[in-house]
Structures are given as C-alpha cells and as structure tokens.
Amino acid sequence: MRSRTRRLAGAAALTRLCCLIAVLAAVGLLPWLSGRDPALAVLRARSAEQDPTEEALESVRRDLGLDAGPLSLLGGWASDLLHGDLGTSWVSGTEVLPSVVSGLQVSLALMGASLGVAVLLACALIAPVLVRGRASAGAWAAMLAAVPEFLLATVALLLFGVWLGWLPTSGWVGPENMVLPAVALGVPAGGLLGRLVADALPAVLDERWVELWRGAGVSRARIAGAALRRALPPLVPQFGMAAVGLTGGAVAVETVFAVPGIGRTALGAAKSQDLPLLQGSVLGLLALGLVTGALAAFARRRLLGPALRDASLALPPARPVRAHPAVPAALFAVLALTIGWGLLRDPYAVNTTARLAAPSWTHPLGTDGLGRDVLARLGHGAATTVGTAAAVCLLSLLVALALGFLPRIAEGAADIANALPPVIVGILVAAAVGPGTGGAALAVALISWPALSAHAAALVQEVRASAFLTAQRAIGASPFWILTRHVLPSVAAPVARHALLRLPGIALALASLGFLGLGAQPPAPEWGLLLDESRAYVERAPWAALAPAVALALLAGLAVSGAGLTRGRRTRRDTPAPVTKEAPVGV
Structure with a gap:
C-alpha cells in the first residue's frame, strides 16, 4: 500500500515538473511562438523614421539572435537564465x-x-x-x-x-x-x-x-x-x-x-x-x-505539527451560504431585461453630435465617446461575454471528466495551473497569438479545469468503491459497460452542475482580460472592453463606466446567490471536493 502511494505521489511530482518545464519553454519560445516578426516592432521602436527594408529587418534579426531555430533560441535563453541574465529590452535597450x-x-x-x-x-x-x-x-x-x-x-x-x-x-x-x-x-x-x-x-x-x-x-x-x-x-x-x-x-x-x-x-x-x-x-x-x-x-x-503531518485532517462539513430564491431571480430578471432592451438597438451606430450624452429617453444609459448607445452595446456585449464563457465552461467540463480518471496526473498539472492567474496566461497567449476573444477564451480554459477535475476525481473514486459496481463485475459486466452505463452518468451530472455554477465567474474572468486589452478588440461591445474604453472620459461621463460596472456587479451577485441557492439543495455527491481552487473570479 505504501509503495503504491509513493508511486502515485511520484507520478504527480513528475507531472508537476513536466508542466513547469512546458510553461518555462513556452516563455522561452515566445519570440518564435508569436508568429509575427518582432524585428519590425524593434526597428520601429529604435527608429520610427527608418524604412522597414528586408536588409534592415535582417540586420535586426541577426542582432537579436532571431535568425536561429526554435531549439537554439530556447537553449540560448535557458543558458542566459541560469547565469542570471534576462536579456536586453528590445525597445529601450536596457537590461x-x-x-x-x-x-x-x-x-x-x-x-x-x-x-x-x-x-x-x-x-x-x-x-x-x-x-x-x-x-x-x-x-x-x-x-x-x-x-x-x-x-x-x-x-x-x-x-x-x-x-x-x-x-x-x-x-x-x-x-x-x-x-x-x-x-x-x-x-x-x-x-x-x-x-x-x-x-x-x-x-x-x-x-x-x-x-x-x-x-x-x-x-x-x-x-x-x-x-x-x-x-x-x-x-x-x-x-x-x-x-x-x-x-x-x-x-x-x-x-x-x-x-x-x-x-x-x-x-x-x-x-x-x-x-x-x-x-x-x-x-x-x-x-x-x-x-x-x-x-x-x-x-x-x-x-x-509533527504528529498530524502525515494524517488526513478534514473539517466537518461546512454550513454553506444559502440564498433566498428571490435574490438570483431578481438579479437575473434585471440583467435579462437590460440585455433584451439593448439587443433591440444598434450597438455600432455612431452619432458624433451626441457624444457623451447623459441618460435620456432616447439613450437610457447615455452614449460613449463616439456617440454610440451604451444600452445597445451593453446588450449586444452580453452575447460575446456570456456566450464565450459558456464555450469555456463546456471545454473545461470535458477536460475535467477526462482527467477525473487520472487523479494523480491531474493533481500535478493542477498545481501549476493554480499558480497561473488568468491574466498571466492571457498575457502569454496574447503575445503568442495576438489579443482577441479566442485568445482570451483559450487563456481562461487553460486554467479553469482544476476545480472541476478535482470534483470529478472525487466522484470517480466514490462510484468505483460502491457496492453495486462490485456486483456488476461479479456478474461479468465488461469495463466499457460499467464505464458508460454507471461511472460516467454518476459523475457527469454533478460535475456539469458545478461547471454551470462557474459560468458567471468565467464570464468575469473574460471581462477582466477584455478590460486589459487582451480579449475582444474594438469596436466589439464586450463588457470589459466597454469599461476600459470609458476610463478615458470617466470624469465627464461617469454613466458610460457605471453601466458595464453595474452589469458586472450584477453578474457577480448572480454567481454568488445562484451558488448559494444550489448548494442548499445539493446531495453529498453533488458537493465539490474540498481541495478545489477558490477564486474571486470563479475560475
């Protein structure tokens, strides 16, 4: 038993090390993974007036070592890193x-x-x-x-x-x-x-x-x-x-x-x-x-302390926060009414004569810096924000169900994923593939699966130890039959409900990337991007910033109240494993 435990711990440690090496390799290969020519950006930073001829770009590539292959590039970067050298800035030329x-x-x-x-x-x-x-x-x-x-x-x-x-x-x-x-x-x-x-x-x-x-x-x-x-x-x-x-x-x-x-x-x-x-x-x-x-x-x-370090110390079941059914219903009604009203309007119509107009009957939430209707952009932005979050939820659910059968491997990878906030992964993905909705969704999906995977692994272990599966094996049921007819149905439903609870939190994570310019790009009416665009004129037209801010706050409230309502009705099997990651943005 002890040797098996050591093997499982060793597998988790090996996976943890491999994932860490993969992250470091991705960082080291950024100049090659970006798919764009960094020499052009460097040339413009050094001399905006110089023409980007092929000779000038080739000279910059040789200067920066970009003419080497990916393996040489990674090896040189790793060697410098071991000597404490992080290189020289391509823009400022400083260390x-x-x-x-x-x-x-x-x-x-x-x-x-x-x-x-x-x-x-x-x-x-x-x-x-x-x-x-x-x-x-x-x-x-x-x-x-x-x-x-x-x-x-x-x-x-x-x-x-x-x-x-x-x-x-x-x-x-x-x-x-x-x-x-x-x-x-x-x-x-x-x-x-x-x-x-x-x-x-x-x-x-x-x-x-x-x-x-x-x-x-x-x-x-x-x-x-x-x-x-x-x-x-x-x-x-x-x-x-x-x-x-x-x-x-x-x-x-x-x-x-x-x-x-x-x-x-x-x-x-x-x-x-x-x-x-x-x-x-x-x-x-x-x-x-x-x-x-x-x-x-x-x-x-x-x-x-020394006496309990190798023991399993678990708390008694916590008393979860419960929400009155009217709270999530009211929040959902307000959001749905606002979004539905906004969907009836044109989010891209520009009216420069109505720039930064205050809320009125014509524009219930005012207009932005280009005279576009804020209510219309808020309504149409919900499709981008919530729709992308639903796709990320589905992908995370599929990954979690697959990794739920490989708990030790998933545990090692989850440790590295938990050490990477969505914004950091978003910066890496944006540097590699460019900012956009797809890149933001990929960044959030890469680190949103550990909580669901831990829940799935706990349920798989519970179902496999149940008496009815022992009976199925005794009567000669095949492993495939047991997997598809008993294990997966017992695991998939609770984990799917858990994933649904994380939908608002994932939408907030996507909005944060949009706010930083790493997600949807103008003129898309994404909620985080709307908040970022309104910062430039927040003193003159605070309503343009308050509208997406209130919408995001309502979404956060819906996440909390909906989770509290659902937890009040869960059975023991539906309860997520206590080792899952908690995050303010629900990722």
Missing part, C-alpha cells in the same frame, strides 16, 4: 533584470498592503462567528469575494479619486498612492478568506471538545483560538490560492492606477512586443505564484 526587480519590489509592497487589508476584513467577518457561533456575515463575504479587482478599482477611483478627491488616482509617490490599489486588491481577498473561515468555524464550534472545554470553565478567548487553529490547516492551501489571485489581480489594479509594478510592466511589454521584458516579467509573476504556494504548504505543515 531587463533591473526593470523586473524594480517592478517586483513595487508589486510586493502593494501585495503586502493588500494582504493587510484582506486580513483586517477577514477578522471583521470572522468575529461574529466566534461571538455568536454562526456565520451571520457569510453572504456579504461571498459577495465581496466575487467582485473582480478591476471592477472594484474602477469604482474606487471614480468615487474616492474623481468625485470626492480624497486620494490620488495614479502614480507611486507616497503611502497615499497605495491606499486605493490596496483596498481594490484586498477587499475581494478578504471576503474570500473570511468566507472560508466563517463557513468552517460553526461546524468546529459544534464539536464535542468545545462543549467539554466550556464545561471545564475554559475562557472564551482560549476556545476561539483553539477553534481557529483547528479550522485553519485544511484552509491554508485556499489561502495560498487567494494570494496567487492577488498576483493576477495586481495586473489590472496596477493598470487602473498607473502603478509601476511587475504586472503593469508585463502588460506593457506584451502590447509593445518587447519580448525579453515580457519573458522576465512573466517569470517574476510565475515565481511569486510558486513561492506563495510553497509557503502555504509550509505553513500548513507547521500548523498541523
């Missing part, structure tokens, strides 16, 4: 390493402040549970966890920076510049942490030892501390995933507030085709994710 180090310092400072905000918010959400013994703030925590960082950053900039003028809206000069970005990053993370602990604590406080301690006169503070220590170890991996989520969210937040962090550096390098700087920035972001996961594993081992 990449100092730029990456500088960006990492800014991002680490921002992430530290964000974690402080997250911990304070989580403590505020947990405190009522420790006092009253019930998760009274679970619904609020779930709602905060579902709000995308880029949406919260835009609203905070609009409210506290533009309208009230209390805090600076851009730059990185003093501590006051850190407040709004840290809040935008920390609030969703704090909501997630608070929700996880608040959901787990009531079941812990109902355990027999708590009653015995109370009867023995142990103080409430000591019982609360012991309950937290009991609840935290199984949740520490989820905390690590929340910290990884900060890495991806920092890209959008740094972009909104013009913070010179590593995320904004990576995004700018991708858009300018400065591939050496992009490679170094992505490596920095990947290192942050991997180190965070390793620290989470170390913290869990320390919390468990």
